[in-house]
Amino acid sequence: MFRKTDPETIAPYLKDASNFSEGRAKEVVIPETQEELVGFLKENEQPVSLAGAGTGLTASRIPLEGVVVSLERFNFLGPVIDGTIRVGPAVTLKDLQNHLQNSGWFYPPNPTEWLASIGGTLATNASGARSYKYGATRQFVLEATIVLSDGRTASVRRGETIEQPLQLDDGSTIKFPSVNFKSPECKNAAGYFVQPGMDWLDIFIGSDGTLCVFTECTLKLVKAPAEFLSGILFLEQEEDCWDLLEKIRGSREPKISPCSLEYFDSRSLQRLKQKFGNVPEKAQAALFFEQDVADQSEYDSCLEAWYEFLEQEKVLLDDSWFAQGPKDIEKFYDFRHELPLMINEENSRLKRVKMGTDMAVDDKHFRKMMDFYRDTLTASGLDFVMFGHIGDNHLHINLLPDAKQMSLARETYTTLVDQIFDWGGTISAEHGVGKLKKEYYHKMIGDQALAELQEIKYSLDPQGRFGAGNLF
Numbered sequence: 050m051f052r053k054t055d056p057e058t059i060a061p062y063l064k065d066a067s068n069f070s071e072g073r074a075k076e077v078v079i080p081e082t083q084e085e086l087v088g089f090l091k092e093n094e095q096p097v098s099l100a101g102a103g104t105g106l107t108a109s110r111i112p113l114e115g116v117v118v119s120l121e122r123f124n125f126l127g128p129v130i131d132g133t134i135r136v137g138p139a140v141t142l143k144d145l146q147n148h149l150q151n152s153g154w155f156y157p158p159n160p161t162e163w164l165a166s167i168g169g170t171l172a173t174n175a176s177g178a179r180s181y182k183y184g185a186t187r188q189f190v191l192e193a194t195i196v197l198s199d200g201r202t203a204s205v206r207r208g209e210t211i212e213q214p215l216q217l218d219d220g221s222t223i224k225f226p227s228v229n230f231k232s233p234e235c236k237n238a239a240g241y242f243v244q245p246g247m248d249w250l251d252i253f254i255g256s257d258g259t260l261c262v263f264t265e266c267t268l269k270l271v272k273a274p275a276e277f278l279s280g281i282l283f284l285e286q287e288e289d290c291w292d293l294l295e296k297i298r299g300s301r302e303p304k305i306s307p308c309s310l311e312y313f314d315s316r317s318l319q320r321l322k323q324k325f326g327n328v329p330e331k332a333q334a335a336l337f338f339e340q341d342v343a344d345q346s347e348y349d350s351c352l353e354a355w356y357e358f359l360e361q362e363k364v365l366l367d368d369s370w371f372a373q374g375p376k377d378i379e380k381f382y383d384f385r386h387e388l389p390l391m392i393n394e395e396n397s398r399l400k401r402v403k404m405g406t407d408m409a410v411d412d413k414h415f416r417k418m419m420d421f422y423r424d425t426l427t428a429s430g431l432d433f434v435m436f437g438h439i440g441d442n443h444l445h446i447n448l449l450p451d452a453k454q455m456s457l458a459r460e461t462y463t464t465l466v467d468q469i470f471d472w473g474g475t476i477s478a479e480h481g482v483g484k485l486k487k488e489y490y491h492k493m494i495g496d497q498a499l500a501e502l503q504e505i506k507y508s509l510d511p512q513g514r515f516g517a518g519n520l521f
């Protein structure tokens with residue numbers, strides 16, 4: 050086991066991809082085996098923050114006190130067996146995808162940040178553009194070896210529900226507390242997942258480093274698609290794009306079955322036009338779609354089905370882009386990734402603070418949500434962009450206030466949040482709560498539910514050692 054105490058070597062563990070700068074720790078502990086980890090947890094009583102790759106956006110791996118336990122040595126990567134793979138938590142998504150190349154198998158969760166570790170993606174239930182079809186990380190975890198803060202371990206498998214106590218390696222058990230709270234039905238990464246009769250595995254996935262250490266897990270893979278069919282569709286009105294989205298979601302044509310549906314509003318396109326000269330001048334909205342095609346022989350008929358379908362819609366079909374090969378696919382990814390980069394560059398140049406949302410609602414509120422976002426944001430007079438995972442009713446709104454508009458931006462943010470909560474939506478559909486969105490998370494679930502979730506926390510981590518400052 051390695052131990053670091055020198056402030057310079059500890060410094061990288063006090064950061065993640067958020068701007069949170071209050072990290073403090075006495076020591077970083079790097080176990081090489083589960084036995085070492087267990088020994089450390091049994092012999093020590095300090096608060097522990099668990100470190101993955103540090104790409105999180107909510108400061109949830111950043112310690113406020115105590116020690117950091119980094120899982121960076123747990124990088125076991127097993128063979129593919131019957132469409133499953135066993136991996137250590139330090140394996141990055143990039144390592145995993147490289148390992149699977151040419152295997153005929155594919156791991157769908159794709160939070161776009163390939164340096165994220167598998168442990169971090171389990172702890173945050175990470176998801177990404179393809180979650181429209183495939184869902185989040187949770188759907189792909191079959192089993193996990195976990196270590197609790199007192200050093201007891203368990204192997205938790207699918208099908209082991211909270212109706213039975215959790216069985217620990219030393220023969221002891223833990224009963225799931227009685228709770229009334231249920232997680233929202235929409236895409237959600239905020240706080241603990243709770244549904245009646247759920248598997249124990251699901252309380253640990255998405256627990257933001259507060260309940261257990263993942264030391265190994267078995268992931269479910271899917272057959273690698275032969276090809277991805279993708280395009281960027283341009284439209285003259287934002288509303289036309291919302292109509293199109295509803296029609297795609299409602300289509301009964303089996304060949305119209307996208308895995309990603311990503312939106313760009315008119316203000317996003319205005320910015321993208323500066324870098325991508327061939328965005329049509331009259332386009333006011335765009336929809337990126339991607340569809341996985343299982344068999345090469347189906348590619349042409351799927352493409353034809355999309356053309357036929359789109360000919361009936363208000364799409365600028367002649368000006369829209371359809372990928373002709375890997376270069377185009379790469380260009381479309383650039384198009385998607387360029388916008389947040391442009392906004393970040395603009396913010397630092399203009400010394401502006403970004404306020405970004407990560408909220409989602411259920412399908413039935415989609416149209417009301419879009420009208421509400423447009424009306425509220427336009428009436429505010431603030432500059433903003435709206436883009437992202439429209440297929441999941443999950444859009445990222447970036448409010449872009451100048452220095453004099455900060456309180457207006459905060460008020461507008463609160464107005465948006467309050468309405469989303471009224472519709473039973475979530476404060477975070479993919480980034481999680483961590484240390485940064487606690488205030489809104491508490492508002493979202495209310496005092497009673499918060500007390501219930503704390504009871505879950507203390508039944509599994511009685512001393513409150515793991516992930517202090519996250520969620521609660």
Ligand SMILES: Cc1cc2nc3c(=O)[nH]c(=O)nc-3n(C[C@H](O)[C@H](O)[C@H](O)COP(=O)(O)OP(=O)(O)OC[C@H]3O[C@@H](n4cnc5c(N)ncnc54)[C@H](O)[C@@H]3O)c2cc1C
Binds near residue numbers: 166
């Ligand atoms: C450019 C960019 C784009 C992103 N896009 C997306 C996106 O589209 N979707 C999305 O979901 N996220 C996205 N993220 C956020 C981030 O990539 C995910 O949250 C990711 O899952 C974090 O993994 P990590 O290994 O970096 O974890 P860390 O940041 O190191 O930690 C995150 C949490 O996991 C816990 N943790 C880490 N390892 C373990 C373990 N072994 N056992 C228990 N707990 C552990 C930590 O304590 C912490 O609470 C993005 C980030 C960036 C920088």
